[in-house]
Amino acid sequence: MVTLNLKEIFKRRARFTGFYRLSPKELSLPADMGELKDPVNVYVEITKEKGGYHVHMEIEGNITLECSRCLSPFVREMSLSEDVRIEPYPMRDIVHIKPKDLDVSFFEDEESFNLVNLVREQIILSVPTKPLCDPQCKGIPLKEESKGDTRFAILKKLIKG
Numbered sequence: 001m002v003t004l005n006l007k008e009i010f011k012r013r014a015r016f017t018g019f020y021r022l023s024p025k026e027l028s029l030p031a032d033m034g035e036l037k038d039p040v041n042v043y044v045e046i047t048k049e050k051g052g053y054h055v056h057m058e059i060e061g062n063i064t065l066e067c068s069r070c071l072s073p074f075v076r077e078m079s080l081s082e083d084v085r086i087e088p089y090p091m092r093d094i095v096h097i098k099p100k101d102l103d104v105s106f107f108e109d110e111e112s113f114n115l116v117n118l119v120r121e122q123i124i125l126s127v128p129t130k131p132l133c134d135p136q137c138k139g140i141p142l143k144e145e146s147k148g149d150t151r152f153a154i155l156k157k158l159i160k161g
């Protein structure tokens with residue numbers, strides 16, 4: 001687990017950079033999101049901003065997804081470059097989320113900020129809802145016998161009369 005003590009780090013500086021290799025086990029993606037077989041490389045750059053931090057991340061790795069058409073697994077190369085603003089959880093009862101706040105992530109503890117959670121979030125967001133092994137994927141190949149559907153032929157005859 002990679003946790004950063006932001007409070008401590010930013011006592012003496014305004015910018016922090018780090019490089020991490022996160023294992024599939026650490027990232028533990030939800031099963032229906034795809035599978036990581038190798039570690040993911042993460043370069044992170046954090047700068048302090050008013051009321052929070054700006055996090056720039058470069059995420060590189062491979063993810064195995066299942067094609068939504070032919071259902072076969074395929075490997076997709078990830079090369080993400082993401083910018084997220086992180087803020088402490090608002091202590092108000094009601095949180096009004098404005099559209100511009102959508103790329104804001106919240107953290108609970110400034111002294112142990114969990115970077116892995118943020119990386120996992122970005123990987124999940126990058127997975128297409130209908131992954132395709134190939135944009136031209138034809139889906140599951142139909143068997144030869146379904147070519148000449150007799151019921152359809154009979155129906156055609158009936159219509160023609």
Ligand SMILES: [Zn+2]
Nearest residue numbers: 067070133137
């Ligand atoms: Zn496919």
